[in-house]
Amino acid sequence: MELRVLRYFWTVAVEKNISKAAKILHITQPTLSRQIKGLEDELGTTLFNRDAQQLTLTEDGLFLKERAEEILVLSENTERSFQEKRDRLLNGHFSIGCVEADNSDTLAMMLEELVSDYPQVSFNIVSATSEEIVAKLDKGLLDLALLLEPVEMKEYETIKLPREERWGLLVSPDSFLAQKTRIEPGDLKGIPLLSSSRKEIQLMLSKWMGEPWENMNIIGTYNLIFNVFSLVENRVGSALTIEGATTNRDSTRTTFVPLYPELTTTCLLVWKKNRMHTPVITELIRRFRHAFEA
Known part of the structure; x- marks a missing residue:
């Protein structure tokens, strides 16, 4: 499988049209069509669903598009690295x-x-x-x-x-917890909580609570904190998070209260x-x- 052909495939997958992709790649439409057909034959699978309007990726096509992006980025990074080493600048x-x-x-x-x-x-x-x-x-x-x-x-x-990154509870200003200067493990009994989906973080918070994770009232998990700000503002739940992830938010809409005993990470x-x-x-x-x- 050649990088050139992978780039052809990726361009067609993005544009969803052979004609548009051919113009971007500066090759003829028949040439591009042959290259894509040859790639499908080489892999023994159909990569596109073809209709009169546009091309759509099959399940195998979606898989290859994701891998092609990684391979092409890695190839560009490698070429750039060798160029930089040659320049030594x-x-x-x-x-x-x-x-x-x-x-x-x-x-x-x-x-x-x-x-x-x-x-x-x-x-x-x-x-x-x-x-x-x-x-x-x-x-x-x-x-x-x-x-x-x-x-x-x-x-x-x-x-x-x-x-150090200080852990705490992000709450709605209307919550009774917003009036506290610190949050202790007992304060979280029965409180609907939003937490990181990372298992390492969950284990750390469970140890701080002194409770098995399954005993905590976790109503939802998240991977990036910006996804749950509106849930906190609307009092759906309070989010366990680090202070540094909240510093650029409007402080009138949420309140950060630190945990005690203090919990920090680096x-x-x-x-x-x-x-x-x-x-x-x-x-x-x-x-x-x-x-x-x-």
Whole structure:
């Protein structure tokens, strides 16, 4: 399977039209049609449902589109990395994954300094859940990641950032819990709660509560906190979260109350062990080490 043909397929999948895709790819429509048919023959499956209006992906087509995106991004990243190594200049492009956290400001500060010193450097920040970020890191689609503990880190190099992330309960201002200065385990008895879907976080909160997870009144789980702000505002439930994920929200619509005994976690800058880095990634890691491991 050639990368060129994968790119042809991906373009057709996005445009849903052979003619439009052919114009974008600067090849003739019959040539593109033959390439797609040849790919289907090679894989032994039908990738598109064909009708007069547009092309739609079959189940196998959807699967290949997802894999094609990963392969094409990885191919582009690899070519870019070799180009940067040839140049041996700090002028490359990199991608970094980032969870919702107060330490996002730390990352922004480090990137600001790097780009100020090396204006030819560019970057892409990917916001997602820890699981999604780690998956992309493993596949080489991300160079670095900013993750929130607890995280299994056996296969990664890490730098611990100094600013701790404080856990608490995000509640509606109309809730009686909003009048408290702190939330203790007993305060959550019977309270409808929204919690992270990460098992590591659930285990940590269960230990803090002193209760099995199944005994807590968890009415819903989430992967990114912005999805549940309206649920908290409308008093559907109160969300267990870190303070840093709520700092840019309108404080008149929700209230953050810290947990007591205090529960904190730290953020980690993470990258895959034994992976060769471009000069720009090496420089960024060096700056983090200098700032936070001195």
